[in-house]
Amino acid sequence: LEEICSRHTREQPLTDIKFSPDGRYVATTCLDGALDVYDSLVDFDLIGTASTRGGAGLTHMDWSADGMFIQTDNTVREHQYWDALSVLEKVDGEESLSRVEWATWTCVYGWSVMGLTPKFGEAVGINACCRSNKGEVLAVANDFGLIRLFRFPAPYQGCKHKRYAGHSSLVTNCRFTFDDKYLISVGGTDRCIFQWEHIPD
Structure with missing residues (x-):
């Protein structure tokens, strides 16, 4: 195996890492409450970051099948949605997203x-x-x-x-x-x- 890229962005442990369905972007979640997205086609540059209110640690994460949204869980049992195309803007209205197809x-x-x-x-x-x-x-x-x-x-x-x-x-x-x-x-x-x-x- 050959190392392609190395990044040290967070001090707290990462809890999840997943590629977008098209393979271009990589998202990570961290116990410091940060959700980061990197572009695999541009040397894995950090292109977007978001944080939970109060710094609750993120624990799980999934991409939607079309790569437009990310859903996350955190340590205070909140389930949140993020718009992956607008640099991780939080999406409100869980009911409107209940029919979104998720890649995982x-x-x-x-x-x-x-x-x-x-x-x-x-x-x-x-x-x-x-x-x-x-x-x-x-x-x-x-x-x-x-x-x-x-x-x-x-x-x-x-x-x-x-x-x-x-x-x-x-x-x-x-x-x-x-x-x-x-x-x-x-x-x-x-x-x-x-x-x-x-x-x-």
């Missing part, structure tokens, strides 16, 4: 994943989620060593799901492989990387 879905908040929380409870202990590339299944990693599988979207609290145990305690992240045949999960305490075979119903 790894945010743990939002219209399509409201069912991750129990019917009478809060979204505590949810560390990560990942929609399959075919858009049919959502995998969720939590503090209790479980991987849960939902049908996607899961818009209602208390959606039915299946549970799979393996990690000793909290699971920090999970991602489907490109062909959806496997799910990779990472344990925070046991420091194990699990490979799960995904067998569709």
